[in-house]
Structure formats: structure tokens, C-alpha cells
């Protein structure tokens with residue numbers, strides 16, 4: 001895979017949350033001989049200056065033992081506020097122009113998809129967000145650092161919804177046709193049944 005210019009891009013892997021439906025931390029679930037977070041890391045790697053895993057405080061020791069990339073906890077002021085808090089936390093600590101965000105629970109995600117998504121970045125837009133089979137995928141999108149203050153304000157107001165952020169900013173929506181890939185890539189795994197289905201294909 002040919003790598004694009006990477007200096008203006010930081011990768012974010014969202015790995016906090018409770019994984020209550022899955023029953024154990026999803027980042028450390030296994031698919032095809034790799035842990036879930038490793039699939040995300042490998043997809044991002046060719047295109048980013050660095051990848052940052054953002055997780056809850058209880059998982060930090062486990063990540064630090066296993067991972068040779070940056071791992072941080074959610075910013076204290078927004079802890080427990082969901083994925084938007086994770087994005088905020090990385091933007092705050094790692095200054096860059098663009099952030100390619102992935103959840104830790106999309107093990108079919110690959111570099112081809114990332115290459116396509118980041119190729120849509122332009123100065124005049126705030127985010128590139130996939131709309132796959134008509135379904136918006138805000139956790140697998142590209143976000144501009146200029147959104148940092150807006151995200152902070154929104155989280156402070158008690159509104160943690162990604163869609164409320166996206167409704168206020170300039171978004172380039174991209175479909176599976178624009179991205180030239182199978183919708184399966186965006187399949188996320190929330191429970192053991194979904195993992196079993198994926199593994200038995």
C-alpha cells in the first residue's frame with residue numbers, strides 16, 4: 001500500500017467504554033489471529049504521523065504492556081462521556097490538523113478504506129464521514145482540529161452525541177461507492193454472537 005502524505009494526520013483508536021454487551025474489553029478480542037485494536041492500528045499506520053489509543057483508566061496498564069504506540073486516558077473533565085470525549089482527549093494532547101478516528105470494534109477495517117477516506121480532506125470542510133448503506137458511521141471518520149473548542153463546549157453542555165456535532169459543521173459525506181469498498185468493512189462487533197458470525201464466514 002502506497003502511503004499518502006502523513007504529517008498532517010493523527011490516528012485515533014477509540015477503546016474506552018464498557019463493552020458491556022461483549023462481556024470483556026473489545027479492544028483485546030481476537031479476530032484472525034490479531035487483537036481488535038491491532039486491526040485498527042494496522043489500517044491507520046501507513047497514513048498517520050502517529051496513532052493514539054484513547055481508553056479508560058482501568059485498561060491503561062494492559063495497553064502499556066502490549067502496545068508500542070501512544071496510549072492515553074480520556075481527559076478527566078470529560079471522562080465517561082463516550083466517544084466524543086475520546087476524540088477531544090487526543091486532539092487536546094496531540095496537535096495536528098486532521099484526526100482519522102476508528103473504533104476498536106471494526107476488525108474488518110483496512111488501509112484501503114483509510115486511504116480513501118483521508119483522500120477527501122480539504123481545507124473548507126470540518127469532517128469526512130462515511131454513510132454506508134445509508135447508515136452514518138461517525139466513529140470511523142476524519143475530523144479537523146478546529147472542532148476542538150466546539151466539542152469541548154458541547155461536552156460541557158451535557159450533550160455527548162456525535163450527530164449533534166456533525167449537524168453544526170461542514171461535513172463531506174462519503175458513501176461505499178465514493179470509497180469503492182464493500183460495506184462489510186464498517187461492520188462493528190458489539191457482542192460475542194457478532195464475533196462468531198464474522199469468524200465463521
Ligand SMILES: Nc1nc2c(ncn2[C@@H]2O[C@H](COP(=O)(O)OP(=O)(O)OP(=O)(O)O)[C@@H](O)[C@H]2O)c(=O)[nH]1
Nearest residue numbers: 014015016017018019020021054082083086103104
Ligand atoms: N475513549 C473512549 N472510547 C469510548 C467511550 N465509550 C465508547 N468508546 C469506544 O467507542 C466505540 C463504540 O463504543 P460502543 O460499542 O457504543 O460502547 P461500549 O461502551 O464500548 O460497549 P457497550 O457497553 O456494549 O455499549 C468503541 O470503540 C468503544 O471502545 C469513552 O467513553 N471513551
